[in-house]
Amino acid sequence: MVLSDNLSEALKTLKLSSADSVEGCLDCLLKALAQNNVETSGKIQEMGVLAMMPALLSAQNSCTPKAANIIAEVAKNEFMRSPCVEAGLIPPLVQLLNCKDQEILLQTGRALGNICYDSHEGRSAVDAAGGAQIVAEHIKSLAESTDPATGKLLTVFCGMLMNYSNDNDSLQAQLIIMGVIPTLVRLLGVHSQNTALTEMCLIAFGNLAELESSKEQFASTNIAEELVRLFRKQVEHEKKEMIFEVLAPLAENDVIKLQLVDAGLVECLLEVVAQTVDSDRDEDVAQLKTSSDLMVLLLLGDESMQKLFEGGKGSVFQRVLSWVPSNNHQLQLAGALAIANFARNDENCIHMVDTGIVQKLLELLDRHVEEGNVTVQHAALSALRNLAIPVVNKSKMLLAGVSDVVLKFLKSEMPPVQFKLLGTLRMLIDTQADAAEQLGTNTKLVERLVEWCEAKDHAGVMGESNRLLSALIRHSKSKNVVRTVIQGGGVKHLVTMATSEHMIMQNEALVALGLIAALDLECAEKDFVGADLVQVLHRLLTEEHSAPEIKYNSMILICSIMGSEPLHKEVQSLAFIDVVSSLRSHENKTVAHQASLTEQRLTAQS
Numbered sequence: 001m002v003l004s005d006n007l008s009e010a011l012k013t014l015k016l017s018s019a020d021s022v023e024g025c026l027d028c029l030l031k032a033l034a035q036n037n038v039e040t041s042g043k044i045q046e047m048g049v050l051a052m053m054p055a056l057l058s059a060q061n062s063c064t065p066k067a068a069n070i071i072a073e074v075a076k077n078e079f080m081r082s083p084c085v086e087a088g089l090i091p092p093l094v095q096l097l098n099c100k101d102q103e104i105l106l107q108t109g110r111a112l113g114n115i116c117y118d119s120h121e122g123r124s125a126v127d128a129a130g131g132a133q134i135v136a137e138h139i140k141s142l143a144e145s146t147d148p149a150t151g152k153l154l155t156v157f158c159g160m161l162m163n164y165s166n167d168n169d170s171l172q173a174q175l176i177i178m179g180v181i182p183t184l185v186r187l188l189g190v191h192s193q194n195t196a197l198t199e200m201c202l203i204a205f206g207n208l209a210e211l212e213s214s215k216e217q218f219a220s221t222n223i224a225e226e227l228v229r230l231f232r233k234q235v236e237h238e239k240k241e242m243i244f245e246v247l248a249p250l251a252e253n254d255v256i257k258l259q260l261v262d263a264g265l266v267e268c269l270l271e272v273v274a275q276t277v278d279s280d281r282d283e284d285v286a287q288l289k290t291s292s293d294l295m296v297l298l299l300l301g302d303e304s305m306q307k308l309f310e311g312g313k314g315s316v317f318q319r320v321l322s323w324v325p326s327n328n329h330q331l332q333l334a335g336a337l338a339i340a341n342f343a344r345n346d347e348n349c350i351h352m353v354d355t356g357i358v359q360k361l362l363e364l365l366d367r368h369v370e371e372g373n374v375t376v377q378h379a380a381l382s383a384l385r386n387l388a389i390p391v392v393n394k395s396k397m398l399l400a401g402v403s404d405v406v407l408k409f410l411k412s413e414m415p416p417v418q419f420k421l422l423g424t425l426r427m428l429i430d431t432q433a434d435a436a437e438q439l440g441t442n443t444k445l446v447e448r449l450v451e452w453c454e455a456k457d458h459a460g461v462m463g464e465s466n467r468l469l470s471a472l473i474r475h476s477k478s479k480n481v482v483r484t485v486i487q488g489g490g491v492k493h494l495v496t497m498a499t500s501e502h503m504i505m506q507n508e509a510l511v512a513l514g515l516i517a518a519l520d521l522e523c524a525e526k527d528f529v530g531a532d533l534v535q536v537l538h539r540l541l542t543e544e545h546s547a548p549e550i551k552y553n554s555m556i557l558i559c560s561i562m563g564s565e566p567l568h569k570e571v572q573s574l575a576f577i578d579v580v581s582s583l584r585s586h587e588n589k590t591v592a593h594q595a596s597l598t599e600q601r602l603t604a605q606s
Contacts, residue, residue: 007032007043022056026066033073041074050074050087057092060099068096068107075114081122084115090125097134106153109135113160123164123171132164132171133178140183144190151194154187158200166207176214180204185221192230202242209249218250224259231268237283240272244290251294257301261308266316269295277328285330292334295320299341309342312351317342324360329373332364336379343386353393358384362405369408374417377409381420388427398435403428410448415458422452422464426471433476440472440481446488453493466497467505470512479519491516491527498536503547506540510553517560525564533561534570541579548588555580555591555598562605577602 010028029049032040044050056067071089074080084090089111096108112131115122126132135157142150161180165171184201191197205223208214227250231243247265250256260266272291276284299305308316323335339357343349352358365380384406388397402424409421429436439445452465469490472481485491494516497509513533516524528534540546540554558576561567580602583595 007040012047023063023066026056026063026070029070030066030073033070037073038077041077041080044070044074045080045083050083050089054088054092057089057096060096060104064096065101065103065107068093068104068111072107072110072114075111075117075122078118081115081117081119085119085121085125090115090122090131091129094126094129094131094134097131097138102149102153105138106156109153109156109160113156113163116160116163118163118166123168126164127171127174132161132175135160136175136178136180136183139180139187143183143186146190151191151197154191155194155197155200158184158187158197158204162200162204162207169211172208172211173213176208176211176217179217181208181214181217182221185218185223185226188226188230189222192226192233198230199239199242202246205246206242206249209246215250215253215256219253219255219259223250224256224263224265228260228263228265228268231265237287240287241290244294247294248290248297251297254301254303257298257304258307261298261304266295266298266308270316270319273323273331277326277331288328289330292323292330296334296337296341299338302344305341305344306348309348312348312355321357321360324364329376333373333376333379336361336364336376336383340379340383340386343383343389346390349387349390349393353387353396358387358397358400358402361387362400362402365405365408374414377412377414378416378420381406381409381417381424385420385424385427388424391431394428394430394432394435398428398432403435403439407442407445410445415455415461418452418455418458419460419464422449422461422468426464426468429471429475431475433478436472436475437478437481440476440478441484443484443488446472446484446490450489450493453490463500463502463505466493466500467508470494470497470508473512473515474508477515477519482516482519483523486516486520486523486527489527491524492531495528495531495533495536498540503550507547507549507553510550510557514553514557514560517557521561521564525566528561528564529566529570533557534567534574538574538576538579541576541583548586548591551583551586551591552588552594555583555594559598559601562601568605571602 007028010025010032029040029044053067053071056063071084071093075084093108093111093115096104097112099105112126112135116126139154139157139161142154161175165175184204188198188201205218209218227243227247231240231247234240234243247260251260269291272287273295276288276291279285279288299308308314310317320335320338323331324339326332326335339352339361343352361380361383365377368377368380384397384402388394388402406421406424406428409417412418412421425439429439446469449465449469452461453469455461455465469485473485485494491513494509494512498506498513500506500509517528537554537558540550546554558571558580562571577599580595580598584592584599586592586595
């Protein structure tokens, strides 16, 4: 109880006292705060002591650092931050940032930092008083000094700026404009031995790196080298995690990706993977995931990817390939995603298919057919889809049995897997007539496509199913495929696809419908009538904004369906001849020519 009595006495004395006795009272308050901060802070507020602080701060004598220290201590409590602002403490504290005394600067930095912590009022007041700018200038001028006292002051100042801007985009943007990023990167280089300061810098980087506007500034510093150097020194999981949290947002920038690759980050990541792959400790599992994810992120940049590919001879490329057959799902995933990222230009794709990567991916997919890992399935299918883009790869991949393995996933109920499966098959059959015929006469596949053409909740799956249905017909040009699609109920979906908002899909649909009409009009007639094909074509021809190819292919299709009596009647009843003759003067020569031919055809058959 003695302390409490002493405290009350000190608080009373403080209100009456002269300068000499004030210092003793402040010492007593600091002692009380050290023993019970929350209770003492409450008393300080009750007794109205905060209102006396501006005068003590402005006096600039031996009491000043103690007064600032008291404010720093009370502001550790959330309930005290707004009262500190309301008592007008921010302007005199910011004023103190202009003095030379290191102890005053230290305590003032602490006080401002604590008042700003999670406090909108605190930040606004510091912003209004211009506090951040002065602190940023201090950090810049002290950055090269390595004595311990300066290190401590720099840590406090960095912490203050962090509390000031945390989770506040506009204040973070303000710091970026002030140029704090190059200064903080410099600190990391000069003070790499100072753990508290480097941690403070890392947290600040983590906050600032989330902002797009910071990336350019980071890219103009040697942040990549500094972070990789720091990473190599770390043994503790927590420290590595802190660096990872800065690397991940920075590595989204292509220029920084390349800098990180040049600085040797990839070798560090491969080392982490090697150290953690066989461990089931939570922190190792987390590090393995973070490292392999970051590796994949670095491969998203064209230059960084090409650098690591090294014509397919690169040791990094080889190491990443070895992840695919591993027993670790995370590594299988990262390996497949890495291949998908390497497969972003024809040259790489051709090299990879020639060196047997397809087999590795097929074996991986086979391991994930029953009760498989959806993300691994998705990644492996993405890789196959990309590899199938160059024309020379298609036949090789079909020979390797890609379509057979991919078809095993037809039963998947996961939209992302369905989407990639469809895209992979569509890439494979492009210009490959035999494969298109083989797949197009596979009734199980066609039935599933027709089912997915109705997947209203998954626009991507719906669009890809329609496109594959059309592709099977367009690339096979086969009556058997056309018949399979008609019997499977696919015609109405192709007619709907002709009204898509995407011109490329409209065109694919019209060409496929034209082939259906040319190869088996009799069999398709009923479906064409049921799907209102003639009305759809009328709309496509009369719409102002239809592209020339759409008008052209619509007219070709009209000519193809004239051999059917019910469809012919519909064409006549809609006065197509007027629409078509108006297109004879179309600015596109091909459209105008086709309009003349179509008009002749309609006239001859009317």
